[in-house]
Amino acid sequence: MPQRRTVTSRSQEPRQRFAEEVKSLREKSGVSLRQLADQLGWDWSTLGKLERGQTLGSPEVAQALDQHYGTPGLLLALWELAVADPTQFKEQYRRYMLLESEAMSLWHFAVSILPGVLQTDGYAREVLAMGGIMGEELTQQVEARTGRRALLVSEAAPTFRTILSEAVLRTPLRDAKAWREQLEHLAEVVERPHVTLQVLPQGAGLHGLVSTDVMFLRLNNGQAVAYTETAYHGELVEENKEVERLQRAYDSMRDLALSPAESRKFILRMLEEVPCEPST
Structure with a gap:
């Protein structure tokens, strides 16, 4: 050849x-x-x-x-x-990123941090900086993470559902302006027809995903895979039984969450609590 x-x-x-x-x-x-x-x-x-x-x-x-x-x-x-470009991400994330870009639908649960596809630049910068990333690497990682927002605004955007633990919305950024921008972004995103956001109240009690973030992907061939993540470790789960076990836990938890309409009102209430910038 x-x-x-x-x-x-x-x-x-x-x-x-x-x-x-x-x-x-x-x-x-x-x-x-x-x-x-x-x-x-x-x-x-x-x-x-x-x-x-x-x-x-x-x-x-x-x-x-x-x-x-x-x-x-x-x-x-x-x-x-x-x-x-998935090569911007660390090796363990690259296969997941490739699958995410091809997925027909995504559904997600967050314990304490918003998923990358919903993060504004200010939110991503503060979260990544808390992990010790600095300088040019911080700038590149922020761009890589927030660039994923394009996934939800493209013409072929997948159906996306997220359930956010109340703790996610009760944990503000240190920068009040950046936190307001993040909440405003969430309030805007939930208006899109292919996006569903629900809040899981703290009063819902213990559940099967109490300490684990998870993203499920429905692929073009009908297969579902999951990506689980803690503060120190992420894992792509492709074995059917394990994915089904995680999905059962997710479905049970979803029954405890606020409705999408109630969840949007919750975000708006959080916005009202953010201090206004002082007038100049």
Whole structure:
């Protein structure tokens, strides 16, 4: 069999490919980083980090650069591939991430922390920083985690159900503004027709998943798998009996949860309790 011919010398790694394209477009335009920063009204060091692959920025940044260079959709598409790239995650998560991206439906339970697909940037940053991640690694991990939000807004978004222990919503961030943004994001997400959110009251008592976060995935072939996670360990569960055992525990717990409508009201009450920013 003849060897596969290299079509381009550009990187096949999504994050690096995005960085290369951002740099290439600037160089073709014949301007320096500082000149581009002046044209866009941005910080030139941030543009430098984009070109070195140290940050991906936001989708708004990719769209703005597309508009500036006259490349509608190109950089945004590369940005979406980069944030969804499973190789950004640690090895033990990669197979799960691949399955998640292909799942037809997902249903989930959280003990104390919101799932990545529901986390805002501020929430993800504080949670990851508490785990000791700092500097550029923190920035990359935040982008990788919050990039998963795209899963719920794509045209082919899977059906998603989550049950949040009341403790999740009773544990605020240290930054009140970031916590308000997170709660507002939840209140918005639950309005989407393919998303169902329920709150499990503290008064519900003990249940089979009292110390375990779990995400179930329904795959295209009809198979269901589960990913369980504690503070120190995550495990992909594919054996049918184990998945069924976890699902029975989940179904029993769901019967104890507030209805979706009651749960949305609960989130709104939590929002009312967040201190307002002082007027300036």
